[in-house]
Amino acid sequence: AQTVTQSQPEMSVQEAETVTLSCTYDTSESDYYLFWYKQPPSRQMILVIRQEAYKQQNATENRFSVNFQKAAKSFSLKISDSQLGDAAMYFCAYRSGTYKYIFGTGTRLKVLA
Amino acid sequence: GAVVSQHPSRVICKSGTSVKIECRSLDFQATTMFWYRQFPKKSLMLMATSNEGSKATYEQGVEKDKFLINHASLTLSTLTVTSAHPEDSSFYICSARDPAGGLYEQYFGPGTRLTVT
Numbered sequence: 048a049q050t051v052t053q054s055q056p057e058m059s060v061q062e063a064e065t066v067t068l069s070c071t072y073d074t075s076e077s078d079y080y081l082f083w084y085k086q087p088p089s090r091q092m093i094l095v096i097r098q099e100a101y102k103q104q105n106a107t108e109n110r111f112s113v114n115f116q117k118a119a120k121s122f123s124l125k126i127s128d129s130q131l132g133d134a135a136m137y138f139c140a141y142r143s144g145t146y147k148y149i150f151g152t153g154t155r156l157k158v159l160a
Numbered sequence: 161g162a163v164v165s166q167h168p169s170r171v172i173c174k175s176g177t178s179v180k181i182e183c184r185s186l187d188f189q190a191t192t193m194f195w196y197r198q199f200p201k202k203s204l205m206l207m208a209t210s211n212e213g214s215k216a217t218y219e220q221g222v223e224k225d226k227f228l229i230n231h232a233s234l235t236l237s238t239l240t241v242t243s244a245h246p247e248d249s250s251f252y253i254c255s256a257r258d259p260a261g262g263l264y265e266q267y268f269g270p271g272t273r274l275t276v277t
Contacts, residue, residue, distance in 0.1 A: 090198075092255075138203065149206070153202075
């Protein structure tokens with residue numbers, strides 16, 4: 048069975064600085080997708096970025112980028128120029144070929160003004 | 161982007177009663193919908209996968225007789241919590257898969273907070 052591990056329950060970053068959230072996963076599948084979702088206090092899940100396992104190039108979406116290390120089964124999220132609105136719970140997620148998502152336990156990100 | 165709605169956003173019910181939660185895809189036809197449960201300050205746990213016109217597939221440990229799921233149309237799936245008890249109190253989130261795919265292939269609803277008294 049697939050598992051997703053987020054070892055940082057909480058992280059803090061100064062506004063305008065950079066922070067990296069860690070995620071590791073375990074799977075025996077070769078075709079899968081990885082995601083980072085943001086969950087603000089409203090509880091609405093918001094897609095931040097996604098990575099296809101077959102792509103070697105790391106995904107980037109504006110201030111958000113990932114460091115995808117397939118062999119190490121690592122998928123970290125880097126947030127550059129952190130903003131107050133980035134404060135939220137961040138979940139790393141694995142999606143199998145059956146479209147089922149497995150979520151990590153989440154990292155609460157605090158942005159300090 | 162695509163929108164998924166849930167109704168109600170929050171509900172309080174008495175122990176022993178049943179409550180229905182609706183999940184609708186507003187601007188696309190969702191062949192597959194998923195139901196998650198999220199405990200306070202915890203992750204999302206997949207409860208079941210709902211395919212239009214067929215029986216839902218439940219994850220291990222989820223009581224299918226307690227959590228009835230119906231996916232009667234391509235835009236609506238319902239979760240009914242039967243004979244609710246206080247331990248069923250939780251935040252329930254649905255997601256819907258847009259078969260047209262693309263980056264935002266699965267959309268999440270805003271969630272329903274269930275409190276059983």
